[in-house]
Amino acid sequence: MAIAISGVSLPSLFHYKNSIIARKSRIRSFSIRSCKDVSGEGDGGGGEPSQKPKRLSEKSSWEAKDSEGKDYLYRLGSEADNMNIAVGARAGVIDDLFAGNFLGRDSDIVFDYRQKVTRSFEHLQGDYYIAPVFMDKVVCHIVKNFIVHLLNIKVPLILGIWGGKGQGKSFQTELIFQAMGVEPVIMSAGELESERAGEPGKLIRERYRTASQVVQNQGKLSCLMINDIDAGIGRFENTQVTVNNQIVAGTLMNLADNPNRVSIGQDWREADITNRIPIILTGNDFSTIYAPLIRDGRMEKFYWQPNREDIVNIVHRMYEKDGISRAQVIDIVNTFPNQALDFYGALRSRTYDTSISKWVDDIGGMEKLGEKLLKRRKNEELPTFTPPEQTMDTLLEAGYSLIKEQQFVMETKLSKEYMKNMDD
Known part of the structure; x- marks a missing residue:
């Protein structure tokens, strides 16, 4: 007599258990035979070794080698933070099945994410005036750094633009970028400090390499610009110098001395050569900055004081x-x-100010601002601002x-x- 448990009889349970054991045994036996076949030991000991299994692709990413002939995936895994910003859908590097032809044979599939740190200037609408002296200095600095291999001179990597407050140093520079078609990476002094030692220095190196990728992958001019540098690493009275202040200054000095060898934590590789990227710093008082950083060999200085x-x-x-x-x-x-x-x-x-106050009254007063500006219906339009x-x-x-x-x-x-x- 069979005893049923939750609608299933005990003989049925025993039969199901035995079938599972038998299935596992067949799978284990098949795995052993397969291993012997691959190694040439599955023919009874006296025949020819079996043929190796056919590869899915001629250039599989699982078997790819880097430029030094080393295992590509193993090298990526051994690098600090597993960071490699130069790899995309590159033919011969990843499997053709994943690269495809619709992206192109040498597409960078992750660059859309990285280029968020670059700056475009669609917001600069209108006709603005650029001071000729200012333009000559910035254009000359950028051009010299991109043709340094043609010049038999020492070209400073950094251009320091300094002068009084509110004189348009950053704005004039952005206008020049727009006119030249430069897509820069722009940082500010607020990014030069962190509760973690070394983070700002690493961020500068990452942004520098990102600008290098703009040049390499998009074929556009690029540069690294840091605004208000003296507010970030300047030494003022009764202010404490932090480890990050020292590391940022040291990082910029190292970039000026070795602009083509920039590490963000990975192992050094001979093939990892970074494009030389000009750096532009703005500030009010460069006398507060660590003196070896602003020496003539590393930084060309330009004092901007607009005349009448x-x-x-x-x-x-x-x-x-x-x-x-x-x-x-x-x-x-x-x-x-x-x-x-x-x-x-x-x-x-x-x-x-007066026109804006009138416009606020037209939309129902300040009590209705939140409702009108943020919660209005999809097709509801605000009154026209004159x-x-x-x-x-x-x-x-x-x-x-x-x-x-x-x-x-x-x-x-x-x-x-x-x-x-x-x-x-």
């Missing part, structure tokens, strides 16, 4: 679309002398307002008010 003609031309091009004549621009510059270029941009921006008409009166009024704020900041020392009773 440059200021008038830049501001006129800025206001030209508003119908402001060159004579009126000269009057504005004369009314507010000794101001940085960003003052005149802020002046124009201040004139929009830019203000620029006149000399409105521009001068905005300028005097900015001057008043500047003076108020300089004259009102609230910290003294807060601390005046601390000595009692």
